[in-house]
Amino acid sequence: MAGISCGIIGLPNVGKSTFFNALTRLEAPAANYPFCTIDPNVGIVVVPDERLDWLAELDQPKKKTYTAIEFVDIAGLVKGASKGEGRGNQFLDNIHNCDALVHVVRCFEDENIAHVHGGLDPVDDIRTINMELLLADLQLIENAIPRLEKRVRGQEKDAKTILNIMNRIKDHLEEEQPLRNFEFHHGEKEKIKEYRFLTSKKVIYALNVGEDTLPEMQSEHVDLVAEFAAKENNTTVAFCAKLEEEIALLPPEDGQEFLQELGLKESSLDRVVRKCYSLLDLITFLTSGKPESRAWTIKKGTKAPQAAATIHTDFEKHFIRVEVTPFAAAHECGSMKAAKEKGLMRVEGKDYVMQDGDVVLFRVDA
Numbered sequence: 395m396a397g398i399s400c401g402i403i404g405l406p407n408v409g410k411s412t413f414f415n416a417l418t419r420l421e422a423p424a425a426n427y428p429f430c431t432i433d434p435n436v437g438i439v440v441v442p443d444e445r446l447d448w449l450a451e452l453d454q455p456k457k458k459t460y461t462a463i464e465f466v467d468i469a470g471l472v473k474g475a476s477k478g479e480g481r482g483n484q485f486l487d488n489i490h491n492c493d494a495l496v497h498v499v500r501c502f503e504d505e506n507i508a509h510v511h512g513g514l515d516p517v518d519d520i521r522t523i524n525m526e527l528l529l530a531d532l533q534l535i536e537n538a539i540p541r542l543e544k545r546v547r548g549q550e551k552d553a554k555t556i557l558n559i560m561n562r563i564k565d566h567l568e569e570e571q572p573l574r575n576f577e578f579h580h581g582e583k584e585k586i587k588e589y590r591f592l593t594s595k596k597v598i599y600a601l602n603v604g605e606d607t608l609p610e611m612q613s614e615h616v617d618l619v620a621e622f623a624a625k626e627n628n629t630t631v632a633f634c635a636k637l638e639e640e641i642a643l644l645p646p647e648d649g650q651e652f653l654q655e656l657g658l659k660e661s662s663l664d665r666v667v668r669k670c671y672s673l674l675d676l677i678t679f680l681t682s683g684k685p686e687s688r689a690w691t692i693k694k695g696t697k698a699p700q701a702a703a704t705i706h707t708d709f710e711k712h713f714i715r716v717e718v719t720p721f722a723a724a725h726e727c728g729s730m731k732a733a734k735e736k737g738l739m740r741v742e743g744k745d746y747v748m749q750d751g752d753v754v755l756f757r758v759d760a
């Protein structure tokens with residue numbers, strides 16, 4: 395599958411750039427990944443995976459390749475942006491191109507850093523941004539409806555159905571509900587896919603907490619946002635941009651030690667990256683051998699031949715079978731070979747639905 399892309403949004407001065415810069419210090423060598431960009435606002439970040447580390451430890455491959463996510467720093471979203479304030483509608487295009495959004499929310503106190511709307515009020519900040527996205531979607535609908543009405547009069551195929559869906563979406567947005575909560579009837583989503591709505595994107599609230607909240611990263615503000623997010627069915631993840639910025643400047647071993655001294659187990663960037671991954675219903679399968687140990691990304695529910703196509707497009711057509719060892723089984727037995735000897739390697743056909751952590755070998759027609 396094509397590379398996964400997450401947009402970083404939020405009000406000015408909440409720590410987006412600090413977060414983005416820390417993230418991109420984990421940057422992966424772009425040549426390994428299906429992204430093609432040299433844009434400074436785009437960074438490709440590896441998804442940490444201990445399973446891959448374990449396999450590579452066993453096989454000692456020439457190359458180890460993690461799976462990766464692209465992050466895009468989307469500046470310019472301010473109050474009034476949907477009406478052209480700030481950088482205006484430029485951000486719309488950037489958001490359109492993302493699979494999910496990481497909405498950075500300021501939860502840190504610092505009187506030296508101005509808050510765009512005065513005092514610290516993270517839930518209000520979230521509402522401001524969400525409202526801009528919603529208004530942009532409403533604008534899109536309002537532009538589309540007269541054109542659709544014309545198509546209905548011209549008796550164009552599907553025009554009536556699409557108009558009906560759009561009117562229902564309009565009502566939904568007018569109740570201040572994002573499109574990701576809209577209940578589509580069967581087949582409707584497909585019919586409106588040419589319209590690129592912003593509020594249909596999945597979102598995580600990334601709460602930028604002050605260093606004074608470490609290691610728990612708890613505060614009254616964090617609790618309030620968590621409560622708000624739960625009502626919306628959204629998830630949150632707390633992190634400290636300032637700390638991540640400091641760690642990113644250290645050699646990896648020192649960074650780890652620093653985290654431990656603070657009572658933290660891992661960098662919160664890793665958690666953010668992993669949360670994005672699961673938000674998008676992605677799973678990983680693994681391949682490992684002498685040339686390369688590698689983690690691959692697929693959507694949950696993908697069958698074996700299509701999974702094989704992520705390695706090589708020809709593999710789908712020439713797929714014969716797949717040998718599957720669940721990672722947990724290999725790990726428990728101590729090696730892939732031991733798992734196979736215990737009969738834990740299965741042979742599956744073209745209808746097999748891939749599972750997260752499958753260690754596989756695809757058999758294909760030469």
Ligand code: GDP
Binds near residue numbers: 604
């Ligand atoms: P952006 O406008 O959202 O991209 O915000 P920046 O990343 O440029 O951050 C704005 C200012 O806030 C900078 O001076 C950062 O150093 C500061 N900042 C960011 N995160 C934190 C934090 O966790 N704690 C404190 N005290 N300052 C932070």
